[in-house]
Amino acid sequence: MDYLYNGFQEAVRLLYTGESGVYTIVGVSVFVAVSAILLASVMGLPAGYLLATRRFRGQRLVTTVLNTMLAMPTVVIGLFVYSMISRRGPLGFMELLYTPQAMIIGETILALPIVAAFTLSAFRAVDSRITETALTLGATTAQTARTLISEARFGIMAAVVAAFGRVIAEVGAAMMLGGNIKGSTRTMTTAIALESNKGEFGLAIALGIILLLTAFGANILFHWLQGFDD
Amino acid sequence: MADPITADPVTAGPMTAGPIIVGEHLAHRYGSGFHLHVENLALYAGRTYAVYGANGSGKSTLLNILALLTLPQEGRILFEGRPVNGADPGRSRQYRRRVTLLMQHVYLFRSTVFENVASGLRFRGMAKKAIEERVTGMLDKVGLRQFAHRPAHSLSGGEAQRAGLARALVTDPDVLLLDEPTASVDAAHGKQIEAILAETCRQRRMTVVLSTHQYDQAYRIADEVLIMRDGRMLEKEPENVFKGRIEESADGPVVHLDCGVTLRSDTTARGPAHIVISSRDIRLARPPNKPDAANTLVGIVTAAAVDGDRIRLGLDAGPRLDAGPDLDAEADPGSDAASGPHLDVDAGLRLTVHVARGSFAGMGINVGDTVYAAIDASAVRAS
Numbered sequence: 001m002d003y004l005y006n007g008f009q010e011a012v013r014l015l016y017t018g019e020s021g022v023y024t025i026v027g028v029s030v031f032v033a034v035s036a037i038l039l040a041s042v043m044g045l046p047a048g049y050l051l052a053t054r055r056f057r058g059q060r061l062v063t064t065v066l067n068t069m070l071a072m073p074t075v076v077i078g079l080f081v082y083s084m085i086s087r088r089g090p091l092g093f094m095e096l097l098y099t100p101q102a103m104i105i106g107e108t109i110l111a112l113p114i115v116a117a118f119t120l121s122a123f124r125a126v127d128s129r130i131t132e133t134a135l136t137l138g139a140t141t142a143q144t145a146r147t148l149i150s151e152a153r154f155g156i157m158a159a160v161v162a163a164f165g166r167v168i169a170e171v172g173a174a175m176m177l178g179g180n181i182k183g184s185t186r187t188m189t190t191a192i193a194l195e196s197n198k199g200e201f202g203l204a205i206a207l208g209i210i211l212l213l214t215a216f217g218a219n220i221l222f223h224w225l226q227g228f229d230d
Numbered sequence: 231m232a233d234p235i236t237a238d239p240v241t242a243g244p245m246t247a248g249p250i251i252v253g254e255h256l257a258h259r260y261g262s263g264f265h266l267h268v269e270n271l272a273l274y275a276g277r278t279y280a281v282y283g284a285n286g287s288g289k290s291t292l293l294n295i296l297a298l299l300t301l302p303q304e305g306r307i308l309f310e311g312r313p314v315n316g317a318d319p320g321r322s323r324q325y326r327r328r329v330t331l332l333m334q335h336v337y338l339f340r341s342t343v344f345e346n347v348a349s350g351l352r353f354r355g356m357a358k359k360a361i362e363e364r365v366t367g368m369l370d371k372v373g374l375r376q377f378a379h380r381p382a383h384s385l386s387g388g389e390a391q392r393a394g395l396a397r398a399l400v401t402d403p404d405v406l407l408l409d410e411p412t413a414s415v416d417a418a419h420g421k422q423i424e425a426i427l428a429e430t431c432r433q434r435r436m437t438v439v440l441s442t443h444q445y446d447q448a449y450r451i452a453d454e455v456l457i458m459r460d461g462r463m464l465e466k467e468p469e470n471v472f473k474g475r476i477e478e479s480a481d482g483p484v485v486h487l488d489c490g491v492t493l494r495s496d497t498t499a500r501g502p503a504h505i506v507i508s509s510r511d512i513r514l515a516r517p518p519n520k521p522d523a524a525n526t527l528v529g530i531v532t533a534a535a536v537d538g539d540r541i542r543l544g545l546d547a548g549p550r551l552d553a554g555p556d557l558d559a560e561a562d563p564g565s566d567a568a569s570g571p572h573l574d575v576d577a578g579l580r581l582t583v584h585v586a587r588g589s590f591a592g593m594g595i596n597v598g599d600t601v602y603a604a605i606d607a608s609a610v611r612a613s
Contacts, residue, residue: 129337132299137350138327138401141319147349151340228340 003201010202011209020203021183026210029187032100032178033168036107040115041160047112048119048159049149063120069113074106078176081106085177098179103187106173111163118162122155123148154228161225165218169211248311250275250437251329251405256295257304266291266302266461273405273437278427280448281441283458289441290334292458293407296439297331298322327354329405334413336394338382343374343393346382350401368400372426388419395423399430408440412447424451459506459611469582470507476500476612485610489578491549493605494524499612511609512583514543514601516593521604529581531599534590541590545581547603 014022051063083089085096085105096102126148134147149156171189178185180194188207195204253271266288273279281289294300296307298316307314309329315321330350338346344365351361369375372392377385385393391411398406411427412420428451431438442448448455457464474487476499485493485505493507515521529547536542581603585593595601 127337129333129335130339133333133337133339134349134353135299135323136297136326136331136333137353137397138323138330139353140323143353147339153340 003199007201007205011206014202014206015209021186022203022206022210024183025186025188025191025207028100028185029168029189029211032103032107032174032187033164035100035104036111036167037115037160037164039104039108040111040163044112044115044159044163045119045156047116048156049123049145051116051120052123053145053148066113066117066120070117072110072113074110074170074172075176077106077109078173081109081173082176097177098181098185100178100185102177103174103185106177107167107170110170110173111167114163114166115159118159119152119156122152122159125155126152154225158222158225161218161222165215165222168218169215249273249308250310251296252308252311253292253296253305254308255305256292256302256307258291258295258300258302260291264288264291264461266295268292268305268463271456271463273439275404275437276431276435277453278431278438278451279440279454279456280452281439281456281458282443282445282448283441284443287458288461289443289458290409291461293331293409293439293441296405297329297407298326299331327401328403329407330398330401330403331407332394332398332409332411334410336391338385338390338393341382342379343382343385344369344378346393347397347400350397354401364400368396371399371429372396373422388415388422391415391419391423392426395426399426402434403436405437405439408438410441410443413443420447427451457506464506464508469509472505472507472579473502474505475502476505482607487579491527491547491579493610494607495610495612496607497610497612503612506611507581507605508609508611509542509582509584511606512545512581513604514545514583514585514593514595515604516595516599516601519602521602523604524607525605525610527579527581527603527605529579529601529603531595531597531601532580534595534597536587537584540584540586543583543585543590543595545579545583545601545603547579547581 014020051059051066081102082097085091085094085102087097096105130148130151131144134144139147169189171193174180174185174187175190175193178187178190180186180190186194188211192204192207192211195201195207249272251271251273253268256266256268256271258266264286268288271292281292283289291300295302298307298314301316307316309325314325316325339349347365347368348361351364356364366375366378369378372395374385374389374393374396377389377393382390382393391414395408395411408427411423415423424447427438427440430436440451472487472489474485476483476485476495476497478484478500481494483495483497483500485495485497487493487505493505495505513521513523520526527547527549529545531543532546533544534541583603585595
């Protein structure tokens with residue numbers, strides 16, 4: 001069991017000194033996750049809003065597909081994007097494979113259904129009287145929408161946080177699309193997988209601690225935000 | 231462009247003597263089978279109306295239609311004589327900025343009390359300073375000044391209702407619709423809300439339409455009481471409301487009125503109740519034409535007055551005495567059968583009857599005449 005004890009010691013040292021590029025790896029993880037969440041939010045928040053407030057043909061189907069996509073395995077997303085951007089793929093000419101951009105594409109696809117589905121349920125969960133109240137107070141269509149968004153703001157933030165928690169902890173797509181290149185596409189999750197394989201537990205544990213704290217933090221924030229909807 | 235809020239209420243208000251809001255042939259049907267049908271509704275500026283009726287009588291539906299939250303499947307609304315297109319967001323917004331609704335269970339936004347009360351003014355793009363001034367003044371008026379910067383969700387039910395009222399009133403509406411404004415608050419808060427309304431109406435010419443299931447409240451507050459039942463509007467006055475009890479009999483439900491008259495009904499209610507007999511559902515006939523109806527009373531016409539396109543008659547009526555002399559037998563062909571002074575009417579029921587002008591003229595009824603009053607079982611209902 002010495003190797004674990006030594007691993008912990010090493011981890012604390014690495015976290016303190018920042019050696020072995022610990023914080024570069026953290027930086028890549030955060031950069032990829034935040035970029036993917038921003039992109040997913042730009043698409044997912046309006047999609048969730050429209051699904052919650054508009055009535056159209058095929059709405060149930062779209063909602064069902066969205067909820068199914070919540071369970072999409074990340075390696076399948078990795079496989080899909082890989083096949084698109086690898087040399088022989090239709091987007092191969094863009095040379096995206098093993099770049100942070102490739103990871104962002106994959107993580108965006110992962111985050112989008114989470115953001116959209118949680119936003120949808122956030123709008124569904126808010127009081128049905130909000131729209132009517134805004135209308136009776138003379139709100140325009142845009143003002144009514146703004147009021148609704150404002151009232152659902154905690155649920156919407158929770159949707160974003162949940163997606164962030166999922167993306168930052170994801171390893172399958174990150175590995176397949178990023179390739180775990182040091183200083184470029186090595187993220188916390190891919191580094192942990194590699195370092196564990198190498199038996200270098202110090203760096204793995206150091207990153208594990210940060211990842212755990214990040215994931216816990218996101219989860220606590222998520223539940224705290226959800227608490228506002230009671 | 232004139233600011234719709236700060237414009238002088240006298241010039242902004244209706245300039246014609248006609249009704250500010252007219253509802254024409256409003257009809258709306260829900261999947262549940264409920265059917266609202268209000269043939270003609272005229273609301274005049276500066277008056278206070280109470281829409282009185284039991285739960286499920288259609289009060290809320292009517293108010294939602296008047297607030298353009300529900301688009302009626304049939305009929306239309308005229309505002310100051312012009313039709314309102316509820317399907318057009320811009321037009322309906324213009325209307326809603328002058329006609330506002332306070333819902334029975336008020337929803338306060340997730341912000342402070344101040345922000346809630348300010349929201350209508352913000353929607354109108356009013357300047358910050360003016361909003362500050364008006365909202366503070368309004369909060370003072372409803373006694374919530376000290377709560378201004380508290381979260382709205384921390385208010386009690388009664389306080390929330392007052393905040394909702396303040397939020398509606400601060401926009402200075404021409405017409406204020408209130409759906410059961412005091413039903414979900416305690417008596418003390420109810421009185422407060424009534425007082426705020428009365429005070430506001432004293433200061434400003436505003437049309438108020440409030441729905442209530444409290445009979446006393448309707449009469450305490452309103453200039454005019456509109457009675458709703460099963461989605462229909464009954465007479466403007468509480469005509470033909472009697473105390474009594476409904477019992478089961480071999481031939482279906484019967485209503486024993488406290489005045490001693492027993493009528494057939496097809497109501498599903500049982501036990502003590504206020505009984506309403508719709509004054510438009512009473513058919514009159516002069517002897518010897520005996521009408522065919524579940525309930526046929528005999529009455530003496532005590533009053534007659536013109537009421538729009540109808541004649542309103544007062545009738546002292548009582549059960550037809552089967553044991554006594556039959557009116558048919560009295561009717562000697564060629565003689566004036568109706569004015570038989572010897573006819574003994576056991577009059578205990580003071581009925582108001584509406585008759586179309588045309589048929590009134592055709593019947594030639596005069597005050598003092600004896601008539602048959604035929605009441606269908608469906609017209610005898612529990613209040």
